[in-house]
Amino acid sequence: MAWYRRFWNVLRPGRMQSDLQRELSFHVAERAEELQDGGMSEEEAVRTARRQFGNYTAQVERTRDMDIYGWLESFVRNLRHAARGLGKTPAFTATVVLTLALGIGANSAVFSAIYAVLLRPLPFPESDQLVKLAQSHPKIPQPFVAPVRLEEWNRLNNTFQAITGHYTEDASELSGELPEKLKLALVAPRFLQVWGIAPALGRDFSPQEERFGGPNAVLISDRLWRRRFGGNPDAVGKTLRIGRLAYPIIGVMPASFLFPDRDVDLWSPSPMDAPYAQSRESTWFTAIGRLKPGVTLAQARANLASVQANLGREYPKTDAMIGAMIEPLKEATVGGVRRSLLILFGSVSLLLLIACTNIAALLLSRAAAREHEISVRFSLGASRASVVAQLLTEVLVVSLAGAALGLMVAAGASRVFRSLAKDLPRIEEIGLDWRIVLYALACAIAATLLCGIFPAIRGSRRNLAGSLAQAGRWQVSRYNRVQFALVGVQVALAVTLLAGAGLLLRSFQELGRVSPGFDPEHVLTFHISSSWGETADQKAARQRVDRILDGLRSVPGIESAANALSLPGVPAQYQIELKTTEGRAESEPKMLAQGRWVTPAYFATIRIPVVAGELCRDESNTNTTMVNRSFANAYLAGSAAIGRHLVQPANAYLPPGEIRGIVGDARETGLDREPPPTVYWCAGSNQPGTYFLVRTHGEPRSMAETIRRKIHELEPRRSVYDLTPLRDHISDAYAENRLRTILLTFFAMTAVSLACVGVHGTLSYLVNLRQREVALRLALGAVRTQVVRQFLAQGLRVSVLGCMAGVVLAVALGRLLSGMLYGVSTSDTATLGGVVAIVLAVSAFASLLPAMRAARLEPMQLLREE
Amino acid sequence: MGAKKNDILQGTLALLVLKTLSSGRRMHGYAITAHIQSVSDQLLRVEEGSLYPALHRMEQDGWVRAEWGKTEKNREARFYSLTAKGRKQLMQEEESWARLTEGVARVIRYA
Numbered sequence: 010m011a012w013y014r015r016f017w018n019v020l021r022p023g024r025m026q027s028d029l030q031r032e033l034s035f036h037v038a039e040r041a042e043e044l045q046d047g048g049m050s051e052e053e054a055v056r057t058a059r060r061q062f063g064n065y066t067a068q069v070e071r072t073r074d075m076d077i078y079g080w081l082e083s084f085v086r087n088l089r090h091a092a093r094g095l096g097k098t099p100a101f102t103a104t105v106v107l108t109l110a111l112g113i114g115a116n117s118a119v120f121s122a123i124y125a126v127l128l129r130p131l132p133f134p135e136s137d138q139l140v141k142l143a144q145s146h147p148k149i150p151q152p153f154v155a156p157v158r159l160e161e162w163n164r165l166n167n168t169f170q171a172i173t174g175h176y177t178e179d180a181s182e183l184s185g186e187l188p189e190k191l192k193l194a195l196v197a198p199r200f201l202q203v204w205g206i207a208p209a210l211g212r213d214f215s216p217q218e219e220r221f222g223g224p225n226a227v228l229i230s231d232r233l234w235r236r237r238f239g240g241n242p243d244a245v246g247k248t249l250r251i252g253r254l255a256y257p258i259i260g261v262m263p264a265s266f267l268f269p270d271r272d273v274d275l276w277s278p279s280p281m282d283a284p285y286a287q288s289r290e291s292t293w294f295t296a297i298g299r300l301k302p303g304v305t306l307a308q309a310r311a312n313l314a315s316v317q318a319n320l321g322r323e324y325p326k327t328d329a330m331i332g333a334m335i336e337p338l339k340e341a342t343v344g345g346v347r348r349s350l351l352i353l354f355g356s357v358s359l360l361l362l363i364a365c366t367n368i369a370a371l372l373l374s375r376a377a378a379r380e381h382e383i384s385v386r387f388s389l390g391a392s393r394a395s396v397v398a399q400l401l402t403e404v405l406v407v408s409l410a411g412a413a414l415g416l417m418v419a420a421g422a423s424r425v426f427r428s429l430a431k432d433l434p435r436i437e438e439i440g441l442d443w444r445i446v447l448y449a450l451a452c453a454i455a456a457t458l459l460c461g462i463f464p465a466i467r468g469s470r471r472n473l474a475g476s477l478a479q480a481g482r483w484q485v486s487r488y489n490r491v492q493f494a495l496v497g498v499q500v501a502l503a504v505t506l507l508a509g510a511g512l513l514l515r516s517f518q519e520l521g522r523v524s525p526g527f528d529p530e531h532v533l534t535f536h537i538s539s540s541w542g543e544t545a546d547q548k549a550a551r552q553r554v555d556r557i558l559d560g561l562r563s564v565p566g567i568e569s570a571a572n573a574l575s576l577p578g579v580p581a582q583y584q585i586e587l588k589t590t591e592g593r594a595e596s597e598p599k600m601l602a603q604g605r606w607v608t609p610a611y612f613a614t615i616r617i618p619v620v621a622g623e624l625c626r627d628e629s630n631t632n633t634t635m636v637n638r639s640f641a642n643a644y645l646a647g648s649a650a651i652g653r654h655l656v657q658p659a660n661a662y663l664p665p666g667e668i669r670g671i672v673g674d675a676r677e678t679g680l681d682r683e684p685p686p687t688v689y690w691c692a693g694s695n696q697p698g699t700y701f702l703v704r705t706h707g708e709p710r711s712m713a714e715t716i717r718r719k720i721h722e723l724e725p726r727r728s729v730y731d732l733t734p735l736r737d738h739i740s741d742a743y744a745e746n747r748l749r750t751i752l753l754t755f756f757a758m759t760a761v762s763l764a765c766v767g768v769h770g771t772l773s774y775l776v777n778l779r780q781r782e783v784a785l786r787l788a789l790g791a792v793r794t795q796v797v798r799q800f801l802a803q804g805l806r807v808s809v810l811g812c813m814a815g816v817v818l819a820v821a822l823g824r825l826l827s828g829m830l831y832g833v834s835t836s837d838t839a840t841l842g843g844v845v846a847i848v849l850a851v852s853a854f855a856s857l858l859p860a861m862r863a864a865r866l867e868p869m870q871l872l873r874e875e
Numbered sequence: 876m877g878a879k880k881n882d883i884l885q886g887t888l889a890l891l892v893l894k895t896l897s898s899g900r901r902m903h904g905y906a907i908t909a910h911i912q913s914v915s916d917q918l919l920r921v922e923e924g925s926l927y928p929a930l931h932r933m934e935q936d937g938w939v940r941a942e943w944g945k946t947e948k949n950r951e952a953r954f955y956s957l958t959a960k961g962r963k964q965l966m967q968e969e970e971s972w973a974r975l976t977e978g979v980a981r982v983i984r985y986a
Contacts, residue, residue, distance in 0.1 A: 039905040
């Protein structure tokens with residue numbers, strides 16, 4: 010029967026029935042008339058026709074049975090039965106619903122994150138055409154592209170619709186009462202064209218505005234528009250004062266447009282024909298391109314490679330070694346968190362599996378307890394299918410209740426997600442929508458089948474049910490072997506999860522124990538707004554930074570003040586190749602090191618000791634450097650390094666720097682990495698985004714207001730922002746790590762508790778089933794401790810087997826965590842041993858309770874009941 | 876039901892109904908039973924209890940079409956007629972019936 014017809018019938022069941030009744034009564038009427046013609050009285054004719062027709066109501070029902078309506082009716086009946094049955098055992102129902110709510114909720118929450126971050130396309134039209142481009146160089150990592158080259162790539166390729174680029178700086182907006190720090194994205198031409206997004210209000214940049222010396226123009230974010238202009242469309246045409254210049258607002262971007270990142274409030278053109286943008290060597294654009302429709306990544310790579318090869322021939326000095334790299338934009342955005350998210354998803358799926366196993370075991374006990382009821386139903390003529398259907402309906406009811414509750418859990422969980430991992434890409438896109446609801450429903454149905462089908466089939470075995478109806482009271486059912494196997498599986502999965510969590514926790518602990526080589530306590534960091542334009546006058550910029558630092562040092566409560574381009578302990582790499590002007594033997598290894606730009610006071614501020622030589626000085630005429638011990642030992646035979654001159658071949662503008670001293674090794678590139686060889690250029694940085702660091706006597710946060718006022722006094726046109734203790738920056742850098750650890754630990758704890766509930770429940774059931782046997786034995790003189798030992802052993806045997814399986818599984822799956830661990834191996838014996846000990850201890854406790862109960866049975870009372 | 880009259884062998888009811896409708900006339904359920912009874916010389920008797928479920932199933936399978944109409948006596952009745960699909964089905968059923976009877980006849984003759 011076609012499904013739509015059934016569906017139609019469901020929608021109009023009344024119509025279907027009355028049609029049928031009309032048809033059948035017509036038949037009876039015709040028959041009666043015929044009989045009457047044959048000489049019967051009217052009354053008798055009708056009665057005979059009726060009788061001949063057979064059971065009238067049965068006809069109606071048999072005909073109707075063909076459609077879904079009848080099926081639905083029995084479904085509703087099953088639902089009613091299920092609700093009644095579940096209502097009678099509230100403890101069972103609550104356990105199952107809560108277990109499922111937790112399992113489905115955690116699963117849906119992680120799925121909502123996976124869906125938003127990994128699966129959903131980026132929020133741009135035809136977003137799979139968007140790619141990120143970068144220059145590549147065999148020696149020097151270059152994430153950026155030079156403006157000239159960007160324009161050439163855009164002009165000479167034939168696989169891209171357009172290529173654009175952007176970079177950001179922090180700007181002080183001065184039209185309000187106080188300077189406000191805003192993040193400004195400077196964008197190459199074709200920016201909006203590449204994204205495929207039009208301003209929600211106003212217009213795109215005009216060609217004049219994209220030219221050097223052309224009129225200023227700025228697009229503002231939806232957020233700024235609402236905050237500053239109250240969402241008034243009049244904002245377009247108003248003027249913002251950024252630094253010394255006035256920028257007319259030409260439009261407002263849609264709220265969903267969060268690129269280059271979610272903090273950007275202003276977009277303004279960066280002229281590609283500016284004199285300072287003509288160098289082939291200075292790179293600053295992050296380049297984004299949009300492929301032509303149907304062009305594959307490989308074609309684009311080949312095309313751009315040949316474009317760049319031609320440029321290499323034209324400008325051999327600068328371009329010969331440079332290549333072009335292309336990566337899908339989505340991959341560039343979310344690729345880094347894929348593994349973390351998938352591991353979390355794997356663990357919540359294990360959790361759901363444990364929950365299902367647990368429920369399956371509970372249902373088996375329940376089915377056993379209901380053997381009598383089921384055998385009665387069989388003897389009254391129920392078909393096996395209908396018994397299975399009824400048992401499954403019961404599970405479906407609890408699953409759906411669990412899923413509904415789980416969705417609430419998921420809604421709460423996505424909030425936790427946001428607060429724990431602020432820096433997760435695309436986090437603002439995570440939320441509950443109908444897809445997540447569908448997913449939870451699918452989980453519920455899968456859970457129903459997973460937990461329900463096996464107990465239902467077992468429970469509805471006709472012969473078993475029949476025989477047990479007579480003999481059941483004295484027989485230990487064969488169910489419990491299966492149940493124990495299920496409990497063993499739960500223990501094994503719980504051990505696996507706990508081992509994963511244990512490894513992450515241990516590595517977190519190791520990380521905390523690391524001595525970083527610097528002191529991150531009592532250090533406050535902040536930015537002071539400045540623009541790239543100001544870097545043109547190096548001397549003035551330098552004087553400004555010195556003035557600020559001197560001013561800060563004069564503030565009581567501040568021990569020292571320094572500035573640095575990057576923060577210590579926050580993972581960042583800036584690998585450079587160095588040479589000494591004194592020359593080295595060709596056979597010696599290449600000098601590769603991390604380059605850092607700091608003022609001399611940096612070392613005192615974060616307490617990196619000078620171990621040899623003297624502290625460098627920031628002098629405007631000569632360039633001085635410090636190196637760390639690893640660098641000196643690796644490349645320059647220790648203290649012989651002092652007095653030599655370092656140059657950076659890739660940076661021709663940088664004069665040779667004399668090594669003045671050697672400092673201790675510090676884990677500047679991240680607490681989880683060994684200190685790499687490092688060169689410190691002793692020159693303050695005056696780029697936008699430079700960090701200022703001050704060491705305070707007391708709690709660093711308490712100095713924030715003082716510092717703000719001091720800077721306002723020194724530099725009234727600049728804003729101070731992002732005042733954060735160094736400690737917080739470092740822990741934020743490990744936020745993803747922390748999220749992973751917290752969540753996995755939470756899941757593992759839940760898994761262990763579920764497994765214990767499983768052990769306890771199954772053993773309790775067994776005790777119930779065997780209480781007469783135990784009573785008999787006690788009556789015949791068995792010692793109570795023996796009884797305890799027997800049940801305890803039974804519980805522990807399952808746990809031990811489960812633990813063994815779990816350890817094997819944990820070691821096998823441990824590979825997935827490699828690279829996320831610090832200081833522990835994936836098969837760390839201490840961790841695995843600890844996990845096994847915990848699980849065994851808890852499961853022993855869970856087994857002890859029912860075992861004690863068995864031993865406390867009163868034999869005479871029980872036996873008298875027989 | 877009376878033992879004198881042959882109840883219709885299971886599975887052949889569809890064949891009989893389809894064949895009855897193959898004349899092209901629209902017929903209601905009562906007419907179909909009457910027709911089968913009279914053509915078979917009262918040998919076959921359609922049990923009403925089977926007829927209507929069968930008719931509905933055939934309608935839902937698309938073998939017959941049903942619509943409400945008026946009889947000569949101006950009574951409301953549901954009239955059935957054969958569809959193209961039903962005609963094809965009839966051919967198949969006739970063929971398998973012929974095979975069945977031939978097989979049964981051979982067994983009776985030679986076994």
